[in-house]
Amino acid sequence: MGSHSGVFRGGGDFQRDVRALVASTLSPDDVRRGRRRFHIKAAIIIAWALASYVFLVWFSAGWIGMVLGTVSMALALGGIGFSIQHDANHGAVGRRSRILGYSLDLVGVSSYFWRERHNHLHHTFTNVVDADGDIDQLPFARLAPDQRWMWNHQAQHIYMWVLYGMYALKTIVTGDAISIAMGTRHTSSPTPRPRGKRLTGFLIAKVLFITWALVIPFIFRPWWQVLIADFVVLWLLGILLAVVFQLAHCVEEASFTSISRMHESDEPVEWARHQVETTADFAPGNPLVTWYLGGLNFQIEHHLFSNVCHVHYPTLAPGLREVCERHGVTYAVHPTLRSALASHGRWLKAMGQRPVSPMGHGGGIPTT
Numbered sequence: 297m298g299s300h301s302g303v304f305r306g307g308g309d310f311q312r313d314v315r316a317l318v319a320s321t322l323s324p325d326d327v328r329r330g331r332r333r334f335h336i337k338a339a340i341i342i343a344w345a346l347a348s349y350v351f352l353v354w355f356s357a358g359w360i361g362m363v364l365g366t367v368s369m370a371l372a373l374g375g376i377g378f379s380i381q382h383d384a385n386h387g388a389v390g391r392r393s394r395i396l397g398y399s400l401d402l403v404g405v406s407s408y409f410w411r412e413r414h415n416h417l418h419h420t421f422t423n424v425v426d427a428d429g430d431i432d433q434l435p436f437a438r439l440a441p442d443q444r445w446m447w448n449h450q451a452q453h454i455y456m457w458v459l460y461g462m463y464a465l466k467t468i469v470t471g472d473a474i475s476i477a478m479g480t481r482h483t484s485s486p487t488p489r490p491r492g493k494r495l496t497g498f499l500i501a502k503v504l505f506i507t508w509a510l511v512i513p514f515i516f517r518p519w520w521q522v523l524i525a526d527f528v529v530l531w532l533l534g535i536l537l538a539v540v541f542q543l544a545h546c547v548e549e550a551s552f553t554s555i556s557r558m559h560e561s562d563e564p565v566e567w568a569r570h571q572v573e574t575t576a577d578f579a580p581g582n583p584l585v586t587w588y589l590g591g592l593n594f595q596i597e598h599h600l601f602s603n604v605c606h607v608h609y610p611t612l613a614p615g616l617r618e619v620c621e622r623h624g625v626t627y628a629v630h631p632t633l634r635s636a637l638a639s640h641g642r643w644l645k646a647m648g649q650r651p652v653s654p655m656g657h658g659g660g661i662p663t664t
Contacts, residue, residue, distance in 0.1 A: 303558040304420075304567040310623040311568040314600055317615050322608055330607045334389050337587075337607075338380045338396060345372035352525060353513050366525050370532035371588075373403055377537060379590030379606070385411050386602045401501030404468035404509070408490050408498065419602060420567075423545055423574035425554035430541060438647045439546045442554040445651055453644035460542075463534035465527070468505075472498075539640075544595035547639040548646075549576050549628035569625050571599040576628040578636035580613060585633055596627065 322330075352365030376399050383389050384397035385407055400407040413429055421427035425442040433439055437456050438449045476489060490498050513522040551573045558565060575596045579585045585593050591606030592598060597613055598606065620627040630636035
């Protein structure tokens with residue numbers, strides 16, 4: 297991780313007990329059954345996406361049909377992102393299933409760059425300013441106390457709910473292109489450009505995405521209908537993806553820090569403790585939310601056990617909560633989706649207020 301190495305220390309009783317939890321909770325038979333459940337679920341979601349696409353391109357009639365088709369397509373693509381590619385690109389469902397990670401490429405996003413940004417940066421430096429690119433939404437949003445405040449942030453708790461819809465469109469249209477051009481989205485943590493077979497696969501995936509998203513629909517539909525439908529699908533998808541991330545990390549209960557503060561600290565931070573205290577679970581008792589989000593409402597469990605299939609998170613959660621309580625580690629959970637949304641809204645509003653005194657990169661305690 298370049299200049300960021302050394303800010304964490306491993307080991308310790310808490311991390312030891314966390315690692316022991318999986319072995320004591322899940323047997324090899326549990327893991328095998330979990331992978332079967334994953335593959336059945338993946339087949340259902342892929343069938344859902346294909347059916348939505350066929351309906352939208354060939355059978356939807358009038359505005360009602362277009363609306364139903366675009367909503368269904370956006371939800372199905374979100375299901376692929378949450379429940380299929382996420383586990384596959386984390387290596388949580390075995391080597392044979394890693395090919396499912398390329399489902400992200402077919403949706404228009406490079407799985408290679410996603411793994412570098414998400415697995416290596418976000419999952420290591422969660423909620424760390426100047427290292428975790430997922431919380432870097434400047435100049436549009438200030439999500440952490442150490443980030444620079446700007447006048448427009450005073451209204452971010454209103455306009456960001458709309459701008460979240462641009463997340464998928466931005467990632468697909470410009471995100472990978474910038475990564476190819478610059479070789480990195482984080483100058484302190486360079487991402488090598490794909491070469492050879494990786495570059496070939498990257499380009500083929502882009503061609504396939506353009507083919508199914510634009511070329512084929514243009515043959516059967518007026519061009520303006522296709523562009524409107526694509527925009528609505530990606531806008532809805534962007535809201536889904538962005539908001540789910542925010543509910544896990546950008547809420548009142550999660551902690552934040554920065555690379556500069558971590559380097560200035562006398563002692564390195566325990567990685568496992570950091571992951572728990574910068575993350576929050578939400579709606580753990582809602583089976584529909586858990587199924588659709590691929591267990592990402594159990595975000596604490598995911599950050600500690602990202603190589604474990606998401607179907608096991610509800611089983612691991614009670615034991616993890618007990619381990620956290622025993623070691624005095626804060627385990628934050630919102631009981632409902634509504635309470636998590638409200639917490640994120642309050643956090644956006646708090647971070648949008650002018651800081652009382654600057655610190656770090658212009659952060660500080662907001663006025664009340």
